[in-house]
Amino acid sequence: MRTPEGLTSRPLVMSDARAVYEVMAAQEQEDLGSVEIEEADIVGDWGRPSFDVSAQTVGVFDSVDGNDTLVGYAEVTSADRGDAAVHPAYRGRGIGTELAHWMQAKARERGAPVIGMPVPVGSPGDRLLESLGYEVRWHSWVLQLPEGVSIVERPLPDGYEVREADPSEYTAVHDVVEDAFLEWSDRDRESYEDFESVVVRRPGFEPWHLRVVVDDSGEVVGVACLSVFEPEDDRDREAFVSRLAVRRDQRNRGLAQALLVDAYGRARDHGVMTGGLSTDSRTGALGLYEKVGMRVIMDWVNRAKTL
Incomplete structure (x- = not known):
């Protein structure tokens, strides 16, 4: 995928689960005021025999103090569904848009006619997907x-x-x-x-x-x-x-x-x-x-x- 200047991307591996959790947690804290995800959720999902972590994920990294730090990620979880997150400190740089394009391309590659993901109502992710032509399939409630x-x-x-x-x-x-x-x-x-x-x-x-x-x-x-x-x-x-x-x-x-x-x-x-x-x-x-x-x-x- 294309990345903004200064950032890099690569497929993820199981050992990246903690870093993905941290990005998702930061995004939820910003958008919801609380963290609803657990690292165990990611480990369980990625451990499914039907899921190929490196083939179905991508991570965006920034070099911080000489270390690559995950700042955004996306996955195509199943035939027509994915998930993605961008650390709030990196919003406004086009990462979310490129992740959405990557998810679309990956879903097409897998033969899916549609790709979707859940987002909190009115959140930056909701507004971004709406601007990219994503329509509401269903509502859900916690x-x-x-x-x-x-x-x-x-x-x-x-x-x-x-x-x-x-x-x-x-x-x-x-x-x-x-x-x-x-x-x-x-x-x-x-x-x-x-x-x-x-x-x-x-x-x-x-x-x-x-x-x-x-x-x-x-x-x-x-x-x-x-x-x-x-x-x-x-x-x-x-x-x-x-x-x-x-x-x-x-x-x-x-x-x-x-x-x-x-x-x-x-x-x-x-x-x-x-x-x-x-x-x-x-x-x-x-x-x-x-x-x-x-x-x-x-x-x-x-x-x-x-x-």
Whole structure:
């Protein structure tokens, strides 16, 4: 990719994950007033067997005190989605525009008809992508269950149980999640190996993070996947439900609500008092989460450009 004068670029490698986290954290702190990303998120994503780090990423570097320092990065994460960040101190130099052009070229190279990425509403990234012809595909929201607020419990149907998933059930967990998500998400089915990388092998994973509802035959019919956000500043830890799914034929029985009650309850047993999750306009689930006491704290859009 072309870089502004004095800067260089190269493909990234796994050992660059920390530097990418630092750039993304600086951008989020500037745009959101808080850091929502963890290095573990990047390590988990880049560890997917389907992801080739050096083939699907690029970094922009400045020489600071004789050392190359990452100041911007981009990746094409999957067929039609990417991500990018520019350190706030380097904004206004055209780095974001060149990263967007690199993402478009990389997506074309991979045969994708469109490329998009999530950005906070009204942020510099949102305004830049709009100026480059990116249109809104969908809205998404981050919600929080504040400390001290509990979701009202709903009794499970007779014979059903909510509990920690057994490792022998992990493939069933993956199947329930993918079957549910592919009802509204236009993408290829995620492999179990990729799921394992971003959930089970994500740094910090503990077995209690995977919660399931099983029916009277012992079959997994609902899933909640937790990750515990460990901020590097003095903010409180947060239990984030990254995936929540109930099998189609088991819905409208209160299973999703029971999973949320269980997940956040177990988190509080482990000293994590705040809960969170995200949803988007494709799922139609925002009202459900607000109804059980969660509140929207961030508003994002996914902007995309036809190639």
